[in-house]
Amino acid sequence: MAEHAAGIPEFLDLLEHRPLLDRLRALFGDELQLLSYDLLYQGPNSQSPPYAWHRDFVFPGDEPLAVNAIVYLDDMTEERGPTTVVPGTHRGVALPPRDKTHEPLPGQVKAYARAGDAVLINSAIWHSGGCNRTGEERRAIYAYFGYWWLKRDNQHADIPPQALENANEARLRLLGLQAPVAGDMWMYDPQEGRIA
Secondary structure (H helix, E strand, C coil): CCHHHCCCHHHHHHHHCHHHHHHHHHHHHHHEEEEEEEEEEECCCCCCCCCCCECCCCCCCCCCCEEEEEEECCCCCCCCCCEEECCCHHHCCCCCCHHHCCCCCCCCEEECCCCCCEEEEECCCCEECCCCCCCCCEEEEEEEEEEHHHCCCCHHHHCCHHHCCCCCHHHHHHCCCCCCCCCCHHHEECCCCEEC
């Protein structure tokens, strides 16, 4: 979780934003967990390449194991560098062609989102952020959600204390600090010698 944004109440409130979480729970059910959380920032007049194609991991199929949820704080115009995807590439195991990493790809689709919009992307799909050619900032909140068992063992060390202040059960589950589903192996009670 981004340390510099952890003190911003709206950044933390997004963890409980029903319209976003309802859509994510439709994909992952009670096994939904926040895997990483950050604030994306690109300054004005960036000199970055227009594309940087990648996929977060390879797991072919129509059902996502993880989803990039991008909440835009600025309108994504062509000049500001919208997020771009190549539909259908989540179904295969191929990586984006290395010789085309910074070039447009056939069939690509750009997300011209407005400030306040959220875009959900299967993390196995080929995707790229854009390059900000405007004189203004390019900002978005980037939340990576997926099944609880994808989380790294040491990921809890990144959770700032502000995220835990007055945290309800739903937030604790989303952060991986409380078992996501009944009967999960995390619920083994050594005193009882059984799964609670």
